[in-house]
Amino acid sequence: MRYFTTCLLLVAITAITSAEDVSFNRDIRPILSENCYYCHGFDDQHREADLRLDTEDGSLQAIEPGSPADSELLRRIMSTDGDEVMPPPSSHKKPLSPAQIELISRWIEQGAKYEGHWAFIAPVRTQIPSDTIADGQNPIDYFVGKKLRDKSLEFSPAAEPGKLLRRATLDLTGVPPTMDELNRFISQPDGANDEYEAVIDRLLASRRYGERMAMDWLDAARYADTNGYQGDAYRMNWPWRDWVVNAFNDNMPFDQFTIEQLAGDLLEDPTEKQLIATAFNRNHMLNAEGGTIPEENRTKNVFDRVETTSGVWLGLTFQCCQCHDHKFDPLKQSDYYSMYALFNQVGEPGGVDKRFGKKDYSDEYDKLYAIESPYISIATREQADALKNATAARKQAEKNFSDRKSEYFPAFAAWVEEMRTNTTLIEQRIQDELDRRAVTSAKLDSLFDGNTQRLLNIYFRLEGNEPYAELMSAIASAKRTEDDVQATIPLVMVMRDDKPRETRILERGNYETPGAVVPPGIPSFLPALPEDAKVDRLALAKWLVSDEQPLMSRVVINRLWQLFFGQGLVKTPEDFGMQGALPSHPELLDWLAVEFRESGWDVKRMVKLILTSRTYQQSANVTPALLAIDPDNALLARGPRQRIDSRFLRDQALSLSGLLIDKPGGFAVMPYQPPGIWEDMSFDKNRYFEGTGEDLYRRSLYTFWRRSVAPANFFDVPARQVCALKPQRTNTPLHALTTLNDVTYVEAARVWAAKLMLIEDECERIEQAFLSATGANPDENVLKSLKNTLAKARMHFAAHRSEAEKLTAAGESPPSSNTDPVDHAAWTTLCLLILNLDETLTK
Amino acid sequence: MSLRQSRRNFLGSLSLSLGAPAFQTLLAGETSSSNALPHFPPTARRVIYMMQSGGPSHVDLFDDKPELQRLAGQDIPESVLGGLRLTTMTANQTSKPCLPAAFGGSKRGDCGMWVSDLLPHTAGIVDDLCFIRSMHGEQINHAPAVAHMMTGSNLPGRPSIGAWLTYGLGSMADDLPSFVVMTSRDQEASCGQFFYDYYWGSGFLPGKYQGVPFRGAGDPVLYLSNPDGMDRELRRTLLDGLADVNQMAYEKIGDPEITTRISQYEMAFKMQASVPELTDLRSEPKSVLEMYGPDVHRKGSYAYNCLMARRLAERGVRFIQLMHAGWDQHGNLPTQLPIQCKDTDQPSAALVKDLKAHGLLDDTLVIWGGEFGRTPFVQGDIKNVKAHGRDHHPRAFTMWLAGGGVKPGCIYGSSDDFGYHVAENPVHVRDLQATLLHLCGIEHERFTYRHQGLDFKLTGVEPAHVVREILA
Numbered sequence A: 001m002r003y004f005t006t007c008l009l010l011v012a013i014t015a016i017t018s019a020e021d022v023s024f025n026r027d028i029r030p031i032l033s034e035n036c037y038y039c040h041g042f043d044d045q046h047r048e049a050d051l052r053l054d055t056e057d058g059s060l061q062a063i064e065p066g067s068p069a070d071s072e073l074l075r076r077i078m079s080t081d082g083d084e085v086m087p088p089p090s091s092h093k094k095p096l097s098p099a100q101i102e103l104i105s106r107w108i109e110q111g112a113k114y115e116g117h118w119a120f121i122a123p124v125r126t127q128i129p130s131d132t133i134a135d136g137q138n139p140i141d142y143f144v145g146k147k148l149r150d151k152s153l154e155f156s157p158a159a160e161p162g163k164l165l166r167r168a169t170l171d172l173t174g175v176p177p178t179m180d181e182l183n184r185f186i187s188q189p190d191g192a193n194d195e196y197e198a199v200i201d202r203l204l205a206s207r208r209y210g211e212r213m214a215m216d217w218l219d220a221a222r223y224a225d226t227n228g229y230q231g232d233a234y235r236m237n238w239p240w241r242d243w244v245v246n247a248f249n250d251n252m253p254f255d256q257f258t259i260e261q262l263a264g265d266l267l268e269d270p271t272e273k274q275l276i277a278t279a280f281n282r283n284h285m286l287n288a289e290g291g292t293i294p295e296e297n298r299t300k301n302v303f304d305r306v307e308t309t310s311g312v313w314l315g316l317t318f319q320c321c322q323c324h325d326h327k328f329d330p331l332k333q334s335d336y337y338s339m340y341a342l343f344n345q346v347g348e349p350g351g352v353d354k355r356f357g358k359k360d361y362s363d364e365y366d367k368l369y370a371i372e373s374p375y376i377s378i379a380t381r382e383q384a385d386a387l388k389n390a391t392a393a394r395k396q397a398e399k400n401f402s403d404r405k406s407e408y409f410p411a412f413a414a415w416v417e418e419m420r421t422n423t424t425l426i427e428q429r430i431q432d433e434l435d436r437r438a439v440t441s442a443k444l445d446s447l448f449d450g451n452t453q454r455l456l457n458i459y460f461r462l463e464g465n466e467p468y469a470e471l472m473s474a475i476a477s478a479k480r481t482e483d484d485v486q487a488t489i490p491l492v493m494v495m496r497d498d499k500p501r502e503t504r505i506l507e508r509g510n511y512e513t514p515g516a517v518v519p520p521g522i523p524s525f526l527p528a529l530p531e532d533a534k535v536d537r538l539a540l541a542k543w544l545v546s547d548e549q550p551l552m553s554r555v556v557i558n559r560l561w562q563l564f565f566g567q568g569l570v571k572t573p574e575d576f577g578m579q580g581a582l583p584s585h586p587e588l589l590d591w592l593a594v595e596f597r598e599s600g601w602d603v604k605r606m607v608k609l610i611l612t613s614r615t616y617q618q619s620a621n622v623t624p625a626l627l628a629i630d631p632d633n634a635l636l637a638r639g640p641r642q643r644i645d646s647r648f649l650r651d652q653a654l655s656l657s658g659l660l661i662d663k664p665g666g667f668a669v670m671p672y673q674p675p676g677i678w679e680d681m682s683f684d685k686n687r688y689f690e691g692t693g694e695d696l697y698r699r700s701l702y703t704f705w706r707r708s709v710a711p712a713n714f715f716d717v718p719a720r721q722v723c724a725l726k727p728q729r730t731n732t733p734l735h736a737l738t739t740l741n742d743v744t745y746v747e748a749a750r751v752w753a754a755k756l757m758l759i760e761d762e763c764e765r766i767e768q769a770f771l772s773a774t775g776a777n778p779d780e781n782v783l784k785s786l787k788n789t790l791a792k793a794r795m796h797f798a799a800h801r802s803e804a805e806k807l808t809a810a811g812e813s814p815p816s817s818n819t820d821p822v823d824h825a826a827w828t829t830l831c832l833l834i835l836n837l838d839e840t841l842t843k
Numbered sequence B: 001m002s003l004r005q006s007r008r009n010f011l012g013s014l015s016l017s018l019g020a021p022a023f024q025t026l027l028a029g030e031t032s033s034s035n036a037l038p039h040f041p042p043t044a045r046r047v048i049y050m051m052q053s054g055g056p057s058h059v060d061l062f063d064d065k066p067e068l069q070r071l072a073g074q075d076i077p078e079s080v081l082g083g084l085r086l087t088t089m090t091a092n093q094t095s096k097p098c099l100p101a102a103f104g105g106s107k108r109g110d111c112g113m114w115v116s117d118l119l120p121h122t123a124g125i126v127d128d129l130c131f132i133r134s135m136h137g138e139q140i141n142h143a144p145a146v147a148h149m150m151t152g153s154n155l156p157g158r159p160s161i162g163a164w165l166t167y168g169l170g171s172m173a174d175d176l177p178s179f180v181v182m183t184s185r186d187q188e189a190s191c192g193q194f195f196y197d198y199y200w201g202s203g204f205l206p207g208k209y210q211g212v213p214f215r216g217a218g219d220p221v222l223y224l225s226n227p228d229g230m231d232r233e234l235r236r237t238l239l240d241g242l243a244d245v246n247q248m249a250y251e252k253i254g255d256p257e258i259t260t261r262i263s264q265y266e267m268a269f270k271m272q273a274s275v276p277e278l279t280d281l282r283s284e285p286k287s288v289l290e291m292y293g294p295d296v297h298r299k300g301s302y303a304y305n306c307l308m309a310r311r312l313a314e315r316g317v318r319f320i321q322l323m324h325a326g327w328d329q330h331g332n333l334p335t336q337l338p339i340q341c342k343d344t345d346q347p348s349a350a351l352v353k354d355l356k357a358h359g360l361l362d363d364t365l366v367i368w369g370g371e372f373g374r375t376p377f378v379q380g381d382i383k384n385v386k387a388h389g390r391d392h393h394p395r396a397f398t399m400w401l402a403g404g405g406v407k408p409g410c411i412y413g414s415s416d417d418f419g420y421h422v423a424e425n426p427v428h429v430r431d432l433q434a435t436l437l438h439l440c441g442i443e444h445e446r447f448t449y450r451h452q453g454l455d456f457k458l459t460g461v462e463p464a465h466v467v468r469e470i471l472a
Helices: A002-016 A024-035 A072-078 A098-109 A139-150 A161-173 A179-186 A193-205 A207-220 A238-249 A254-266 A272-282 A294-314 A333-342 A381-402 A405-421 A424-429 A433-441 A450-463 A466-486 A537-544 A552-565 A586-598 A603-611 A624-629 A646-657 A677-682 A693-697 A733-741 A743-756 A762-774 A780-799 A801-807 A821-835 B002-016 B021-031 B066-070 B142-151 B161-169 B232-253 B257-279 B286-292 B302-314 B333-357 B429-439
Strands: A354-358 A367-371 A375-377 A491-493 A503-506 A514-518 B046-053 B105-108 B113-116 B129-136 B179-185 B319-325 B364-369 B397-402 B410-412 B422-424 B449-451 B454-456
Touching: A024 A098, A072 A098, A139 A586, A139 A603, A161 A179, A161 A193, A161 A207, A161 A603, A161 A762, A179 A193, A179 A762, A193 A207, A193 A603, A207 A238, A207 A294, A207 A552, A207 A646, A238 A272, A254 A272, A254 A537, A272 A294, A272 A375, A272 A491, A294 A333, A294 A537, A294 A552, A333 A503, A333 A514, A333 A537, A354 A466, A367 A491, A381 A466, A405 A424, A405 A433, A405 A450, A424 A433, A433 A450, A450 A466, A552 A586, A552 A603, A586 A603, A646 A733, A646 A743, A733 A743, A733 B257, A743 A762, A743 A821, A762 A780, A762 A821, A780 A801, A780 A821, A780 B232, A801 A821, A821 B232, B046 B142, B046 B161, B046 B302, B046 B333, B129 B422, B129 B429, B161 B179, B161 B319, B161 B429, B179 B302, B232 B257, B257 B302, B286 B302, B286 B333, B302 B319, B302 B333, B333 B364, B364 B429
Parallel strands: B046 B319, B046 B364, B129 B410, B179 B319
Antiparallel strands: A354 A367, A375 A491, A503 A514, B105 B113, B129 B397, B364 B397, B449 B454
């Protein structure tokens, strides 16, 4: 009876559908992956009923190709019997929809053919028929246009020149165009394509290009200026950050960019720069919490390297394979640990082994550095000499003290032993709690043990042994000098395979339960390494950039696309596996991927190709009809429009006001931050030392990034704790409060206002402010509205003069001398408004 | 399709507005496999989580063990330790002598729960509380253990409980964030722990679901105050002008995100009024202030935060996370624990009483507990009373819950004779999380979010169980 019903249903379904071909990859795999693979997929540990549906062979158990009615699979997904229906109710998955059932039925009818997962097959360039592409037409527009025609849509008109210039300038440099640049570009006659190309070339040649491109790479590489975890001490990996900026600016081919970061140390005679590049895999957090177990910490470091590397270059999420074979993708747990083995040969101790402090602001160490081996020291000749001298001086001071040990130590040791025997003495003699603890824990056989030193200090103070106390303070002073010199010299944590280790599978990802030994290697389902190759990180890096590699070129070009369009052609940049999104334009993605590789991994060339496409240059305006058809702009029938990354919003405000200090690289800086944020999180142990002068106005790229709490005026940014590959864009009142009230923006508004006030004509001032902030000239209504607000603000301040003086004093930059406070405050209000316009916040 | 778009805009503006679950469901449908939320009628409409960071000593405070008394000073049997891992602070300590509860205590209330004399106020309300003496986890260090408790994973990057709840259930307040965090510490600042923003982060959920820190000093919410020289009237003028031009932009550009932005700026303006009202304690009767103790007048203190928690609960904030540090007594337990208890006991109990008096306890779930307990054996020299303590211990510890559909006057689970392992009715951290979600009307197995191709849930991949025995 059930069988009969099924047949009837099938007849009904078949009758209403067209004969269009069903594509396994497009139509069927997503359904199977979502609903079936968890129990009937790749992971044989958890496979139910011995049935696997991720391979054609396996599927034959439940599918009769060509005959839906005889296929158990179809019967089960259509069943209404709770004990039979698939997916079972206990899986908390919804029953398949009639449309999904219908697709599967048709697919079976058409032979139930499987296809390899698209992303695991090397991309092939689709040949563009020469008669379908106009001379000089950008191939991107061919693919996008074809899809638009299929959907009976067309490209939007070109964006207004000013808007386009602003979009491209922000996209490539992270700051808006200057008034001069805008005026020059807008005054070009229509259709001056050469001019636009020249603009792109100019922007690509700007140093700011590298700074802009580095931001997202730093997010992916979880770069920060502290270690995270307990203490969250400082580190000094910033030369790596500068290496990234320079690599983008020099247009380093992306294969080299890849190889040097993953395996620069394994190249023949690596240069210092190539070693710095390997800090990529040392940018992870470091746990130095008291009581942590080094092997556990070290294991976490290696996990992070595997996951970051596979996310960034393969677009695969490996994390679940720490514990078991992947449920959806053909990734085995042993693959995970084979890759783990590649990153497991570093002589890192699993905790920091180089600590020093810097006392910039007080006698307490206010900056604590904690570095883990291996690291390299990037010192100039002078710095190296200075450090050598300072170290020698400190050692001499220590020697002066230890040489006289016999004079004071026996009595001191007896003094400690006395307290150890009679603990009531501790209380009498010692006030501070940590000092008291030192009585028990001091290692008296070591004169320079921290606790011994602590107690010696107390002892000398109490006993009044002046000469020895002086010798001790000489050591402290020499140590301080040494630390001060050390703190000027970056110690960059790098990769170095100096500790060969056998790698075992860690059962359930736990370092305490090692299992079978695995050889180093790469995921077995992907093309193999060359047979004779030594299997190490260098082999991995070369394999990633090899011609056969199906994922890497797509994954990287997809993120490049995402940078400019707000979302990738594959909407899940972090997951190109079977659970990931399918590409919206598969042919375009593959064409770009091949082009990228064949261009010699030329990033600037690809960027230029994208930015000079008609697709990119379209107006972002949208009609209700188009919005209804394509709310997310997946079809690309309009230009990109997104709120600017909050870090570049800050750069934009600084740039518009003229405050921006365009100084490259070096130590991170600490611009404005409301007091108490670090202190609250760390119980006053981490203090924020707000910078002065130039430090307040450097680009956001150089803002000091503490992992336990990100810079306060950045929002929708990754925490820089783990790899992040996808931008966040939310819209909350807290963001509004930031750009309305943070002194960064208020100061920018008042400095910008003073600059504008140098222009005679008020109307012109408004026009210029609006144009430079939005790339468009204000129309009459906008102008009227802004004038109206200005007038109201002026009236307000005329009645509240002292308020005007306060507003125009925001920030540290000098007050403007020649402005009337009332007028200046009114203009400041207007500038703050303009900085907060949707058109200013959005590119 | 147009529905999808309008939903996005609607939800964009929803982060602070009424969160009709039905609309949230639409969003969930896009990214998660969950059904309509809540899955069933909740007993808790909001949650106050009082995180006692550092690891309160269960053996001193709640889990009295005569066996520790009997074997005081003698090594804890190896068979109890079982070769399981310890932190490197005590792993190499040559002897591990039993250290009995140092401060005395007695069985209290009708339920007969043993409570330390250090916690007289908590002892006074035991019949309103539900004690779980069989909590356990795996993490032995602070940061991973707190992260596990608050986010379900010991590594950073997962959404915190509050983020999950506000994502799933939306907000009930239209002028306050739906997830608020407040931090405090012991007055001596003797502990070395730090807080990380991923303890209240949104992980892979959209950033708007992360906890909003309310600070003790300066602006309660970052950047809340207008700049010097710009009063509320002028801000209104600015915002009116801004909305006017933004509206024109919308008419030209057609991007619905612009209207969302207009409403977010309005919401910001509202918040600027509602937050100061919230933090103005002048409307609180003297008797209420006194109930929380003298510290309540000190902004940023635990007592102040407890009172603020009630005020936030009243105003419809869904998840209130208090983070209080100072329970990490490795080497100062005999001296510091009494101070720590004094700082926290009265305000914690006052909050429960106050919620009850305001009729809020019935549908507010209150949770008190740390990321782990402390070792039944001593850390340091057992003779050195001024400088010894206990190490971290996640294998058995005690927490308490109140209100929100939890059985009052309940004692659940127990540890072994040493307070070292769970003896009966174990409650894993993920079981507690599953139970919390259940009280909020959510079946934890069905509440998932698709990220990197996987359906993540708060309770992770290991089986988790709702502790039905403690449900009222």
